[in-house]
Amino acid sequence: xxxxxxxxxxxxxxxxxxxxxxxxxxxxxxxVVMNSTANALFAIGASPVMAHAIEEVEEMxxxxxxxxxxxxxxSELWIEAMQLAMKKAKEKNIPIIFDPVGAGATRLRTDTxxxxxxxxxxxxxxxxxxxxxxxxxxxxxxxxVDSTHSADDAIESAKELSKKFNCVISISGKTDIIIEGEKIxxxxxxxxxxxxxxxxxxxxxxxxxxxxxxxxxxxIAAAHGxxxxxxxxxxxxxxxxxxxxxxxxxxxxxxxxxxxxxxKRLKLE
Amino acid sequence: xxxxxxxxxxxxxxxxxxxxxxxxxxxxxxxVVMNSTANALFAIGASPVMAHAIEEVEEMxxxxxxxxxxxxxxSELWIEAMQLAMKKAKEKNIPIIFDPVGAGATRLRTDTxxxxxxxxxxxxxxxxxxxxxxxxxxxxxxxxVDSTHSADDAIESAKELSKKFNCVISISGKTDIIIEGEKIxxxxxxxxxxxxxxxxxxxxxxxxxxxxxxxxxxxIAAAHGxxxxxxxxxxxxxxxxxxxxxxxxxxxxxxxxxxxxxxKRLKLE
Amino acid sequence: xxxxxxxxxxxxxxxxxxxxxxxxxxxxxxxVVMNSTANALFAIGASPVMAHAIEEVEEMxxxxxxxxxxxxxxSELWIEAMQLAMKKAKEKNIPIIFDPVGAGATRLRTDTxxxxxxxxxxxxxxxxxxxxxxxxxxxxxxxxVDSTHSADDAIESAKELSKKFNCVISISGKTDIIIEGEKIxxxxxxxxxxxxxxxxxxxxxxxxxxxxxxxxxxxIAAAHGxxxxxxxxxxxxxxxxxxxxxxxxxxxxxxxxxxxxxxKRLKLE
Numbered sequence: 001x002x003x004x005x006x007x008x009x010x011x012x013x014x015x016x017x018x019x020x021x022x023x024x025x026x027x028x029x030x031x032v033v034m035n036s037t038a039n040a041l042f043a044i045g046a047s048p049v050m051a052h053a054i055e056e057v058e059e060m061x062x063x064x065x066x067x068x069x070x071x072x073x074x075s076e077l078w079i080e081a082m083q084l085a086m087k088k089a090k091e092k093n094i095p096i097i098f099d100p101v102g103a104g105a106t107r108l109r110t111d112t113x114x115x116x117x118x119x120x121x122x123x124x125x126x127x128x129x130x131x132x133x134x135x136x137x138x139x140x141x142x143x144x145v146d147s148t149h150s151a152d153d154a155i156e157s158a159k160e161l162s163k164k165f166n167c168v169i170s171i172s173g174k175t176d177i178i179i180e181g182e183k184i185x186x187x188x189x190x191x192x193x194x195x196x197x198x199x200x201x202x203x204x205x206x207x208x209x210x211x212x213x214x215x216x217x218x219x220i221a222a223a224h225g226x227x228x229x230x231x232x233x234x235x236x237x238x239x240x241x242x243x244x245x246x247x248x249x250x251x252x253x254x255x256x257x258x259x260x261x262x263x264k265r266l267k268l269e
Numbered sequence: 270x271x272x273x274x275x276x277x278x279x280x281x282x283x284x285x286x287x288x289x290x291x292x293x294x295x296x297x298x299x300x301v302v303m304n305s306t307a308n309a310l311f312a313i314g315a316s317p318v319m320a321h322a323i324e325e326v327e328e329m330x331x332x333x334x335x336x337x338x339x340x341x342x343x344s345e346l347w348i349e350a351m352q353l354a355m356k357k358a359k360e361k362n363i364p365i366i367f368d369p370v371g372a373g374a375t376r377l378r379t380d381t382x383x384x385x386x387x388x389x390x391x392x393x394x395x396x397x398x399x400x401x402x403x404x405x406x407x408x409x410x411x412x413x414v415d416s417t418h419s420a421d422d423a424i425e426s427a428k429e430l431s432k433k434f435n436c437v438i439s440i441s442g443k444t445d446i447i448i449e450g451e452k453i454x455x456x457x458x459x460x461x462x463x464x465x466x467x468x469x470x471x472x473x474x475x476x477x478x479x480x481x482x483x484x485x486x487x488x489i490a491a492a493h494g495x496x497x498x499x500x501x502x503x504x505x506x507x508x509x510x511x512x513x514x515x516x517x518x519x520x521x522x523x524x525x526x527x528x529x530x531x532x533k534r535l536k537l538e
Numbered sequence: 539x540x541x542x543x544x545x546x547x548x549x550x551x552x553x554x555x556x557x558x559x560x561x562x563x564x565x566x567x568x569x570v571v572m573n574s575t576a577n578a579l580f581a582i583g584a585s586p587v588m589a590h591a592i593e594e595v596e597e598m599x600x601x602x603x604x605x606x607x608x609x610x611x612x613s614e615l616w617i618e619a620m621q622l623a624m625k626k627a628k629e630k631n632i633p634i635i636f637d638p639v640g641a642g643a644t645r646l647r648t649d650t651x652x653x654x655x656x657x658x659x660x661x662x663x664x665x666x667x668x669x670x671x672x673x674x675x676x677x678x679x680x681x682x683v684d685s686t687h688s689a690d691d692a693i694e695s696a697k698e699l700s701k702k703f704n705c706v707i708s709i710s711g712k713t714d715i716i717i718e719g720e721k722i723x724x725x726x727x728x729x730x731x732x733x734x735x736x737x738x739x740x741x742x743x744x745x746x747x748x749x750x751x752x753x754x755x756x757x758i759a760a761a762h763g764x765x766x767x768x769x770x771x772x773x774x775x776x777x778x779x780x781x782x783x784x785x786x787x788x789x790x791x792x793x794x795x796x797x798x799x800x801x802k803r804l805k806l807e
Contacts, residue, residue: 032303032319034570034611038736043781048736049640050570053613056646063643073303075322075346077613102318105332108325196524198307198317242521243312252780255734301572301588342572344591344615371587374601377594465793467576467586511790512581 006185006223008263014215014224015257019045023213026064027206028052028082030072030101033199036247037068037206043254044228046210052078057085065213067094068206069122071112072101079112086120095212095221096122099205103127104134114138117165123218125161126170126205126225129154136161151177155184168218170208172201176226180219187223188267189230191237197247204229223268231265232257275454275492277532283484283493284526288314292482295333296475297321297351299341299370302468305516306337306475312523313497315479321347326354334482336363337475338391340381341370348381355389364481364490365391368474372396373403383407386434392487394430395439395474395494398423405430420446424453437487439477441470445495449488456492457536458499460506466516473498492537500534501526544723544761546801552753552762553795557583561751564602565744566590566620568610568639571737574785575606575744581792582766584748590616595623603751605632606744607660609650610639617650624658633750633759634660637743641665642672652676655703661756663699664708664743664763667692674699689715693722706756708746710739714764718757725761726805727768729775735785742767761806769803770795 004010024047029037034050041048051060054077061067067089069082089096100113113135117125125135129151136157151173158169158179169179176187194200208225215221235257236249273279293316298306303319310317320329323346330336336358338351358365369382382404386394394404398420405426420442427438427448438448445456463469477494484490504526505518542548562585567575572588579586589598592615599605605627607620627634638651651673655663663673667689674695689711696707696717707717714725732738746763753759773795774787 030319031300031569032307035304035573035736038570039781039785042734042736049643050568050611051640051644052611053646055614056612056644059644059646073319073321074325076324102320105318106320106325106328108322108328196311198304198311240521242524243308244517244520244524247308247520248517248782248786251782251785252778255780255782299588300569301576304573342588342590343594345593371589374587375589375594375597377591377597465580467573467580509790511793512577513786513789513793516577516789517786 004220006220006268008266010220011224011227011266012259012262014211015044017214018210021214022047023065023210024049024063025066025068025206025209025213026051026061026085027068027070028057028078028085029068029070029202032072033202036199037203039251040203040254041206041210043251044207044210046213052081054081054084057081058088061085061088061094062092064094066209067096068209069096069116070099070101070202070205071109072202074108074112082116083119086116090120095218096120097124097126097205097209097212098122099202100125100127100131100135101202103131110134110138121165122167123212124168124170124208124222126172126208126222128172128201132161132169132171133157139164151175155179168222170222170226172204172226176230178219178222178226183219185223186269187226187230188269189227189234189265191234193237193240193243193246194233196243227266231262234265235261273489275489275537277535279489280493280496280535281528281531283480284313286483287479290483291316292334292479293318293332294335294337294475294478294482295320295330295354296337297326297347297354298337298339298471301341302471305468306472308520309472309523310475310479312520313476313479315482321350323350323353326350327357330354330357330363331361333363335478336365337478338365339368339370339471339474340378341471343377343381351385352388355385359389364487365389366393366395366474366478366481367391368471369394369396369400369404370471372400379403379407390434391436392481393437393439393477393491395441395477395491397441397470401430401438401440402426408433420444424448437491439491439495441473441495445499447488447491447495452488454492455538456495456499457538458496458503458534460503462506462512462515463502465512469502496535500531503534504530542758544758544806546804548758549762549765549804550797550800552749553582555752556748559752560585561603561748562587562601563604563606563744563747563751564589564599564623565606566595566616566623567606567608567740570610571740574737575741577789578741578792579744579748581789582745582748584751590619592619592622595619596626599623599626599632600630602632604747605634606747607634607654608637608639608740608743609647610740612646612650620654621657624654628658633756634658635662635664635743635747635750636660637740638663638665638669638673639740641669648672648676659703660705661750662706662708662746662760664710664746664760666710666739670699670707670709671695677702689713693717706760708760708764710742710764714768716757716760716764721757723761724807725764725768726807727765727772727803729772731775731778731781731784732771734781765804769800772803773799
């Protein structure tokens with residue numbers, strides 16, 4: 001599948017692989033979403049583990065098949081743990097999926113991203129347009145290239161970042177955009193009510209981790225992750241009366257997703 | 270609205286303002302409720318952010334329109350972060366909403382409240398009767414004034430605290446009571462099953478933060494916060510078969526609340 | 539009830555006691571499950587408190603009727619807090635329920651269990667077969683006794699641990715097994731979809747804490763805890779379309795459980 005086509009069939013095949021292999025996905029993530037991202041990973045068939053102690057992260061990542069780093073509620077010891085885990089993951093060729101939550105909002109977040117990314121480049125960076133843009137600026141990019149209202153606004157920044165860190169950039173928005181160098185794919189799934197549920201961006205990152213555990217192409221894994229988010233979010237939203245039931249239905253949908261749902265709904269460009 | 274009437278119209282107007290302005294509400298809160306309070310803030314239309322690192326709280330509060338401090342799962346570094354954030358909020362005239370979770374249960378909690386409140390007085394303190402009573406005693410109040418079985422039992426303590434800290438006291442209970450000096454308003458909404466969902470008190474505090482972000486009167490913001498909690502809780506409980514579905518329906522109700530629901534249900538005294 | 543029979547009547551009686559007494563259950567637990575275990579404790583009628591600061595854990599455990607220790611997201615300060623709380627609980631004869639989450643996965647987890655258990659033996663250790671097996675090995679047990687595919691595979695390890703620490707071992711699995719020395723009881727309730735919801739094992743531990751608060755026999759408390767989990771899980775699963783709704787229905791079921799549900803469903807051996 002490394003150079004394969006990305007379509008409903010490839011997505012469904014990778015979901016089946018996740019269910020069969022139940023890959024251990026190690027998350028060093030924020031307090032807000034630990035429960036919901038663990039539940040999303042379980043629902044799709046992966047095995048989540050959350051562990052952040054500097055005494056154990058290297059050992060834990062060593063038995064995992066993907067490492068998800070999310071800086072949503074940073075503090076000093078956690079940054080150190082992230083660094084140790086990322087270094088170990090690189091040594092062991094375990095894919096790293098990095099979520100720069102709130103990059104650009106405070107110097108701590110922007111600087112931490114800069115520090116972490118330059119010590120161990122991830123396979124995939126997944127963020128929204130503002131975050132990707134902030135990372136670009138933190139790497140010495142010049143202003144004025146992108147605005148940050150939609151994923152499309154961060155394309156130039158993403159291309160530069162992709163080249164600098166030799167990684168895939170996955171930008172979430174109304175349209176999700178996956179970029180690797182000059183290669184680009186757009187995913188037009190999802191539902192506006194998803195923005196009213198906390199941590200669905202972080203969930204996208206975690207699910208991308210599950211796909212990276214079973215597919216050696218970060219580009220395909222990133223596309224599959226966002227496509228699954230969008231499709232499951234659409235189905236869940238249609239069955240919901242608000243963001244509370246959307247979260248519940250989202251887990252149920254991940255658990256029950258059928259190949260025909262994917263075929264019927266997937267909108268790639 | 271500073272000196273305006275508090276009624277269904279004023280509440281609905283402020284909800285519309287929250288939806289239009291999507292104010293950033295900075296929460297330094299406890300681990301238990303981070304997810305659910307973020308979801309409540311999203312559901313009503315606000316933009317929650319959770320951040321606690323001493324390296325970033327001042328910067329984060331500087332871009333926020335309200336600061337919610339909740340001591341539910343305290344530890345040393347968090348206390349320091351709360352202090353820094355509250356000080357910065359005072360400097361910038363950003364309203365602080367303070368939730369003294371468990372004040373009176375342990376010395377750490379009571380002493381931390383004393384320390385924090387005396388360095389930077391909040392706009393609103395929101396707690397249950399026992400917590401308000403414990404704060405009063407920690408400030409040198411004499412025993413024997415209040416019992417602590419209902420919000421009414423903490424009225425005298427609340428009046429004293431309100432005067433000492435020049436702030437509004439919002440006491441939750443079967444009847445919610447909002448106090449500012451000698452001014453008092455009672456809200457008779459809510460449902461008994463709400464006490465079986467963890468963190469709905471903390472959610473009340475967070476939602477009060479959203480109202481304080483759009484209304485310069487802490488008294489009105491506190492009343493609106495508790496009125497919204499009570500009304501949404503009632504509607505959610507009627508659609509629920511237990512506390513699990515109540516939590517889900519609560520988010521959906523916040524998202525869908527209509528002016529006529531408020532008009533029909535609001536019970537102020 | 540100390541030496542009483544374990545059956546549907548005894549379980550229902552203890553549930554009624556929990557509802558009447560609303561015992562305070564002090565949890566030092568992991569970030570992932572704080573919200574869901576608090577909600578489970580509330581739903582059954584107990585009063586959960588989460589507190590981990592070394593400055594307050596001894597005071598908090600002193601006013602509690604059970605202490606639940608769960609090592610799911612360890613770090614150094616938390617280990618110290620667990621140790622202080624466990625020591626105080628022993629002094630005050632407050633039952634300790636210990637959940638060795640992930641024991642065997644990393645040295646930090648295995649070593650921490652060893653350290654904590656040898657300083658203050660709990661009333662009940664509740665884990666899955668792999669965890670119980672890992673604890674046995676950490677205490678100098680020889681390999682080759684147990685495999686770890688089902689609760690049955692950990693019986694010999696559990697018997698040895700029970701004797702060494704003079705405590706009850708509660709092993710969760712398709713069949714749950716409660717062991718005290720040579721005494722053994724099997725519970726055949728539950729539903730396979732429960733493994734797709736994060737933290738239901740941790741919830742079992744927390745609910746066991748509520749039973750230990752109202753029943754002086756750790757063996758009966760452990761059996762009641764697992765029986766309640768299994769029965770509520772079955773009922774919830776039958777009303778659910780996936781793991782998201784299962785979690786919601788689980789809380790509702792705990793809140794509404796009837797004696798006849800227990801009589802009809804309980805499967806003990």
